[in-house]
Amino acid sequence: MNTLRSNLTSHFSLSAFSFIMLYPVIWWVGASLKKAEELSLPTIWPKTPMWENYSNGWHFSADYTFAHFFGNTLLMELGNVLGGVATAAIVAYGFGRLNFKLRGFWFSILLLTMMLPGQVTVVPQYILFNKLGFVDSYVPLVLPHFFGGGAFFIFLLVQFIRSIPRDLDEAATIDGASVYGIFWRVVLPLLKPALVTVGIFTFIWSWDDFFAQVLYLSSVDKFTVGLALRMFIDQFDIQWGQLLAMSLLSILPSVLIFFLAQKHFVEGIATTGLKG
Amino acid sequence: MTIGVIADSKTRTQTKSMPVKEKSKRISGQQLAGYIFISPWLLGFLLLTLWPIAQSFYLSFTEYSLLEDPVWTGTDNYVNIFTDDATFTKSLSVTFMFVLFSVPLKLFFSLMVAIALNKNIKGMNLYRTAIYFPSLIGGSIAVAALWRNMFGLDGYVNQVLAWFGIEGVGWISNPDTSLGTLILLNTWQFGSTMVIFLAGLKQVPQELYESASVDGAGKVRKFISITLPMLSPVMFFNLVLGIIGSFQTFTSAFIITKGGPINSTYMYAMFLYEKAFKHYQMGYASALAWILLSIVALLTLINFAASRYWVFYESDGGKTK
Missing domain, CATH: 1.10.3720.10 (MetI-like)
Structure with missing residues (x-):
């Protein structure tokens, strides 16, 4: 009886709290369909939904539709996710399984880079990419992902690889497999769930990595969704309904991925990230 | 960070349990392989982290507008930041x-x-x-x-x-x-x-x-x-x-x-x-x-x-x- 009551209290407080957390998002959906006059009213749903907010917002720029910006962003994401997942797996296997000189040293350096503020490297990196003529292209955005996909992901995968029983490696060694063979046939297949987590995080974080995008992309033709939204915000007379509609669309890919792979997400870091 | 260190010590004890001879043979074979596997990260670290850190440190003592070469100004930037900004x-x-x-x-x-x-x-x-x-x-x-x-x-x-x-x-x-x-x-x-x-x-x-x-x-x-x-x-x-x-x-x-x-x-x-x-x-x-x-x-x-x-x-x- 007592547990039932405490469960009911939990349900009640958790639903209330979830509602508060989600409330701005719920309001957002309604607001994206509102007329300008209705926007500041505390109602959730507009009297007559303005679906034109979506179609007009989609065409807000004279030269491009949002389809163009979505295409650009997805193209960039393709490179980021592929590069990140592939190289993170390779590097993590090196750190997680192989013994080589200075391994501990390099691994500490890797962990240290996680704490390095990006501001320290951003100026010389910009200078470098500028000299190579890569400014206003996707290279500065995509290329860094091909160097191990980021310290955090390598760390995540190393933790995961260490939880794979070594007996499997040793059995494969007896069967004559080299370290490369073990990576390809033993570790990589078992690593798949963790790699999905890495892929999802890479996707969502690069989607939101506004700093790099605003820094390196300058021509509208190459704009990502985030930059297009910024262009929208900076207009003199903001059409808030349309802007909120397009903003809502812009988070849709991340949300879709989140729900498709939800189990990986909330449980994902819980099981792979912190296996001490 | 600490979590990683704990996990690291665990693996070390695991390798210790292997026969000494077999262990040393495996390790020598893994020297090169280890560096091959971490090379993407290592390369990225040297190119996009370590070199930029060094360059950033140097640039902090210069005046540089991207268009002309950096001009050495000593500690001027720091002095200006702390006294005049x-x-x-x-x-x-x-x-x-x-x-x-x-x-x-x-x-x-x-x-x-x-x-x-x-x-x-x-x-x-x-x-x-x-x-x-x-x-x-x-x-x-x-x-x-x-x-x-x-x-x-x-x-x-x-x-x-x-x-x-x-x-x-x-x-x-x-x-x-x-x-x-x-x-x-x-x-x-x-x-x-x-x-x-x-x-x-x-x-x-x-x-x-x-x-x-x-x-x-x-x-x-x-x-x-x-x-x-x-x-x-x-x-x-x-x-x-x-x-x-x-x-x-x-x-x-x-x-x-x-x-x-x-x-x-x-x-x-x-x-x-x-x-x-x-x-x-x-x-x-x-x-x-x-x-x-x-x-x-x-x-x-x-x-x-x-x-x-x-x-x-x-x-x-x-x-x-």
């Missing part, structure tokens, strides 16, 4: 205020929510998803746009306040409230911190609670004597990364308030960005970056030094308090 002082204090409030707030909220979510009741996944959701989208420019609208003078927040007879202010256009609005947005996105706490809570052995119950410990007592010490490594991890992350807050200030009004939200990262990429003062910006790095490094060191007094590691056998 009111914007630096302002943005540094704004950033300190931001960190001072948003880090503890976020830690507190995420811990409370993680405890509430660490129960076995039906539909828990649904709650977790709902509560995590804002963090999923929170860093995006889309949410910055939403926030800017909601907290505007005749925005949604003020309309709700009007119901209760409170006359709202322009939350974003008022220098007294603008920073608070950004702190609130930051706190709203406590999801990833919360998930790490949740993972930590799952690692706490249930036996501890059970034997505490036998000894007659109440809920509060259990929380103080078991949950908090067992969670302290995770708390430490979140604290260190939280401070480092908050010092670099950029998007919300850049989009929602544009640093204003009257620089009340002119965060350090934004100041640095504008120096470098709006005014093209690359040397000056590099000096700013090194000041930021020194501050963050100092705070992290203090954190690590202080951690021995409050972070509890099981492997110490409970030596620390």
Whole structure:
């Protein structure tokens, strides 16, 4: 009886709290369909939904539709996710399984880079990419992902690889497999769930990595969704309904991925990230 | 960090158990392979991290506009920053205020929510998803746009306040409230911190609670004597990364308030960005970056030094308090 009551209290407080957390998002959906006059009213749903907010917002720029910006962003994401997942797996296997000189040293350096503020490297990196003529292209955005996909992901995968029983490696060694063979046939297949987590995080974080995008992309033709939204915000007379509609669309890919792979997400870091 | 170190020592003991001869043979074969496997990261580290760090340090003693070669000016940049730049002082204090409030707030909220979510009741996944959701989208420019609208003078927040007879202010256009609005947005996105706490809570052995119950410990007592010490490594991890992350807050200030009004939200990262990429003062910006790095490094060191007094590691056998 007592547990039932405490469960009911939990349900009640958790639903209330979830509602508060989600409330701005719920309001957002309604607001994206509102007329300008209705926007500041505390109602959730507009009297007559303005679906034109979506179609007009989609065409807000004279030269491009949002389809163009979505295409650009997805193209960039393709490179980021592929590069990140592939190289993170390779590097993590090196750190997680192989013994080589200075391994501990390099691994500490890797962990240290996680704490390095990006501001320290951003100026010389910009200078470098500028000299190579890569400014206003996707290279500065995509290329860094091909160097191990980021310290955090390598760390995540190393933790995961260490939880794979070594007996499997040793059995494969007896069967004559080299370290490369073990990576390809033993570790990589078992690593798949963790790699999905890495892929999802890479996707969502690069989607939101506004700093790099605003820094390196300058021509509208190459704009990502985030930059297009910024262009929208900076207009003199903001059409808030349309802007909120397009903003809502812009988070849709991340949300879709989140729900498709939800189990990986909330449980994902819980099981792979912190296996001490 | 510490978590990685613990895991590392575990693997070491594992390799020790192998026969010595076989071990040495395997190791020599793995020397080259090891470097081949980590080469993508190593290359990236040298090219995009180490070399830029060195160059940034050099540039911080120069004047450089990208168009002409850097001109060595000695410590001029640093002297100017510390003696002759009111914007630096302002943005540094704004950033300190931001960190001072948003880090503890976020830690507190995420811990409370993680405890509430660490129960076995039906539909828990649904709650977790709902509560995590804002963090999923929170860093995006889309949410910055939403926030800017909601907290505007005749925005949604003020309309709700009007119901209760409170006359709202322009939350974003008022220098007294603008920073608070950004702190609130930051706190709203406590999801990833919360998930790490949740993972930590799952690692706490249930036996501890059970034997505490036998000894007659109440809920509060259990929380103080078991949950908090067992969670302290995770708390430490979140604290260190939280401070480092908050010092670099950029998007919300850049989009929602544009640093204003009257620089009340002119965060350090934004100041640095504008120096470098709006005014093209690359040397000056590099000096700013090194000041930021020194501050963050100092705070992290203090954190690590202080951690021995409050972070509890099981492997110490409970030596620390």
